[in-house]
Amino acid sequence: MQPARDLKPNFSIPPSSAAPAGSDPYLQSNVRMTLEDSNLWKSFHELGTEMIITKPGRRMFPHCKINLSGLLPYAKYIMLMDMVPVDGFRYKWNKDRWEVAGKAEPQPPCRTYLHPDSPAPGSHWMKQMVSFLKLKLTNNTLDQHGHIILHSMHRYQPRFHIVQADDLFSVRWSVFQTFTFPETTFTAVTAYQNGKITKLKIDNNPFAKGFREQGTNTKRQRALRSHACPEKSLKRLNAVKPETEQRAPPGTEFRSTFYEGYEQEQAELSKPKDGESMKEERYSPWGAEHDPSHSLRTESPLGSDTREIYNAEQMVPTPTSYQPYRFHEFGKSPSPSSSTASTSSGGRPSFESRVPDVATVPDQDAKPSSLEMLPSSCPPSLPTGHATPQDYTGVLNVAMAPPPTKPGVIGHMYNPYTTEQALGQWNGPPHSQYGSSAYPGHHLPSDYSAQSMHHGYHHGNMAEWSQYPLFSYSCW
């Protein structure tokens, strides 16, 4: 376990932009997030975490579970989670390590998972662990169930967003605080590549108990079993079909959708790992990570054409005040003086967010200060002139998990925000009709586009617009 001081945010806030303590309680924030099962995550990370993605959707394992502190007990918060590409490459498993196989595929529509408890007061979030158990990953770009869409053989990192907002309607004017944990980085796969990961999963996932004893579930043995009990297999066969037929038709679930910008976070995520980390992970299967020719990404994985495809979907006015935070690679780069990171009592990595002087309703005029702090936030290793570390673009949809008391997709309808509410408020024009004029009043609290502009990257001639609207549309 790394000492607390080894953890630090990559994204520091210049003192000049920090709100004077006590000046405005609403803006004060000392939010701290810790990752549960951190050791388990690290175990996986050392081997090169793989997450199975399937068409119908697959849960993550390990699950994302976090602890929160520092929230205002009576203020309401919304908890979001999404996935961002770690880099711009597609990978392949070669013998015992991951290797770069080429450029990443164009990003699928990007969705954000909304924690079903949202919105809830800070006391609620702090009183117990916040689990994202129900989140599902899919490789089906046409997915209608609100799962988070990923590409197989690509690397991703989960992000957690805390938004102080009384309801979903207020999100777009609220302060986002984003947290990431490097050890949660994973490669999306449709079938396990690394046998060690398979074993680790089987050892730790109760659902995989049946596979713990090697060879207990081979095709041959299963055939023998079904031979011994053919009626059981038949019953199974009959039971499965109706289930698929009963699948709720598209449109019966709650799903709100919005776009968001990613440039800034991508700049953070795409930072090359420092040399120390490579030493520490010399047994890591992340082969590409260790290849100097691959460790620094110098161009976007997405061609401008691809970006424009996503850009065309929707745009929002440039926001200013979104402050993403993330850990450095855990166990590295001690920086006690500047660090706000700490380790919780359980030795878990945690990160204390310091919200700077962030306007609740970001002002366009705030752009310059926001831009100014970017260079100092970037580690020296970040390539200079890195105009678009990763021009990750996408559509950010909110997928609401069903509440605990209601099963399956129908559960979406029991969310505190009904379909009508959500759609009525958040839905933009149909997918094909997105245009800048649709969201004239957006003040998305995001620095994504700020960074985008800082780097001189404009989506075509849309300099004043981010292509990532918040809560823009629904796709079901």
Next chain:
DNA sequence: TCGGCTCACACTTTTGAATTGC
């Protein structure tokens, strides 16, 4: 030919409705 993906399978845990006891 090969790498990646899909699917059905057996097994396990989780969920929630029904039942029971107080």
Next chain:
DNA sequence: AGCAATTCAAAAGTGTGAGCCG
């Protein structure tokens, strides 16, 4: 009648590996 605890069947979540596909 109301509530909590218990039971149990159904649903959901696992990795596997053959077969399919490009």
